[in-house]
Amino acid sequence: MEEQRQITVIQTAAILVSTIIGVGVLPLPLFAVRAGESAAPLVTLFGMAVASIGLVLITWLGMRFSNKTIIQYSEDIIGKWAARLGSLLIIVFFAVLTSLTAREFGEVVVTSVLKSTPVEVTVIVMLLLAAISTRNTITTFAYIHHFYFPLLLVPILLIAFLSFKNAEVINLQPIFGNDLKGIMMGTMTIAALFQGSFILTMVIPSMRKPEKAMLASFWGMLIAGGLYLLIVVAAVSVFGAEEIKNLLWPTLELAKATSLPANILERLDAAVLAVWVTAVFTTLLSSYFFTIYAITQLFRLADHKMFSFFLLPFVFIMAMLPQNIVQMYDIIENVGRIGLYITIGYPGLLFMISILRKKRGNQNGDESMDKIG
């Protein structure tokens, strides 16, 4: 109990950024280009806007009920059983998200660097690492994110700026693209890449100053969205829209195309991928932590540690279900779109009902939690 309410605004923003930025950055330019060709940066901006709506909703909700997580306050708003159904959906969704993240990164590593290693090994290594780390408290969880934040920024900025050497502005035109309908669809796909921000609903009750959560989400979204935009602009301006359609992980290709000045290292992709372990790990840690933390709260248990290894086999098996990369990406896109209902639609619903029923969580502080919960 002594470690409650220790997370600062900066740590919250770091949690948001490092959760959002993960393995999704690798195929990001591909998704954006598929939807809008040269309008890819625009698609990313739109996606960021949609995701911001969702983030604002959960931040508002979190500040309204600043002592509770979404699992707890949803019961206040829409009643016990409806809320439990909602929470169950959230938990399943995040478990699936965890497994897909692990699988996606496993595929990336096996395809590009460790060609003769079975994908199961890389997946289980990442999942084990996440499972062990989730055995810490939420404060340590925040420390970890804060600590790794620079490790995440540096490679992205390095790749983006080194690759601008080869950029052609013509590749970015016309900036509005040719296909409006496609842009709309792509917006949803990109917005789905921001779903990690949902972790905020778990973090707000442990924040030192929950009233500043909006500031944290603003910065988190700005930095994460800015990095996304930077990567898309860099990839499209270097390769051009048509070329990117043929690349599975354009960001990784970007790393391959760039080399350090003075010829110290000829290709950066292996090094970047290695550093990228950090980014993927933080995303994985967040979704895994969210899953077990939510389960703990749904069943009203005190300790979330016991679930960290209990969940591991399920997540691992789910991660191994897709037959190949193509099928995996189909699943990822579909799960992402369905996820939008959960991460934006559900909080939106909760928000409206809470306004209509004039429910607030803050008046009588901690006691209300015991009475209702």
Place this chain on the structure above:
Amino acid sequence: METKGAIMNKQSAEALTPFSPSLHANVQAIRNRFGGSCDLVIRLFSSDAAPERELAIIYVDGIVDSETINESIMEPLMSLKLPQYRYQKGGKLLDALRSCVVSIGSVQEINTMDEALLYMTDGLCIILADGCAAALTADVNGGSQRAVSIAQTQTVIRGPQYGFVENIRTNISLIRRIIRSPDLHVQMHKIGKQTHSNVAVLYLHGIVNEGILKEVYRRLAAIDIDGVLESGYIEEFIQDETFTLFPTLLNTERPDSVAAALLEGRIAVLVDGTPIALMAPTTFFSFFQSPEDYYQRYDIASFVRIIRYVAYIVSMLLPALYIAVTTYHQEMLPTTLLISLAAQREGIPFPGLVEALLMEMTFEVLREAGLRMPRAIGPAISIVGALVLGQSAVQAGIVSAGMVIVVSFTAISNFVMPEFNMAATSRIIRFGFMLMAGMLGFFGIFVSVLFMLIHLTSLRSFGVPYMSPLAPGPTRQGLFRDVFIRLPWWAIVLRPLDMNLRNPKRRPNGKKPPAQRHTDKP
């Protein structure tokens, strides 16, 4: 300095044997208790002060200063000519001796046999009188010991050169001479059922965090062991986490390091019988700070400190990176370097991992051999190491020249660390990294690095996060002025530890006192 209280408390639980009024019974009991040991000196005599009653002085030879006993106890007692002095029967005789005769600084009266035995083994002299069921103790601690000399393990170019010795009293006095303040508090504990070793806790009152201090006392009080021969015994009992490769207590043999730690609000633990003192709480970064950092100019100190961090990372990761690059990621290297490496490795029968493990093991064996063997055969080891294992192994085509360079540089980097225990950590972890690199390349290395960093962030040293102020972030401005680099002394306003000190400020502000440029002009 003696903690009578501590001894009494420990003993009070058990039944104490009181003195008998008969001198001979007491003397006999003490002699029996020591099993007739030959170094027990029992001197029976009578004094003019009380001619009809026999007195006895009892001490253990060798741990007391016999000259002091002769001059300050025996002589006054035996040559006493004070007929006007009146005493009554019973304990009053001892009172009289204490106040008028025995000329020793620290004298006190005790009532039980158990105390007497403890004090005697601690280097005190016992004075017994016939007809008194009590005794006097006189502090005549002495005997031969090593003189204060140059610190052997942590040398500096600029700064005080002397180190601690094995005697705890001398060591405490060395610190007292640096911090001349009554706020320097020293609390003595006895630990060890057989050795009754003195363990002193030092701190600066008014600066130290009382909560952490209480925790130190609590952990020390919980130690139950037969003997404490070195501060390492204490360290393993009071450290926060046993199953970690990283040390969570600093140790030093330099009084100035201990004084600096006390000024930073840390707590020092000195153990009798060893020149190595412990300091806690500590952070990961304090292991990269040499005392010399604070004596040399700040720019030199900062440069050297950065070198240390780099060297530490190199000594942990270089062999692993070499294995990963040569086994999995050849495309990363510039073509010319790649060709040169490939040519070297052409005739090598082993894969990179085996080659690296072979050489690293060889080096570790050489190093340990160099440490343990008698000084006289030192050159033999250098010849075997340098010529046979280095040059000949390459010529014989067992290892590549590149590998030898990697191993040597790793080894040299390891010697840069100012703290031996932290350096040893990287020697062990290195093997884990090498194995992971051999199995999973860069991916494996980074997964293990991540794992290590997670472990580091979850460590605590007496409740202080091990990676602070980096993670969790600093709670106050200005905590980073003495972590990766050292700013000039006038800019270091705060004490470095992020741990709620009573008084976190070292200086009022971060401004340099103004200097007059033209001192010759009026």
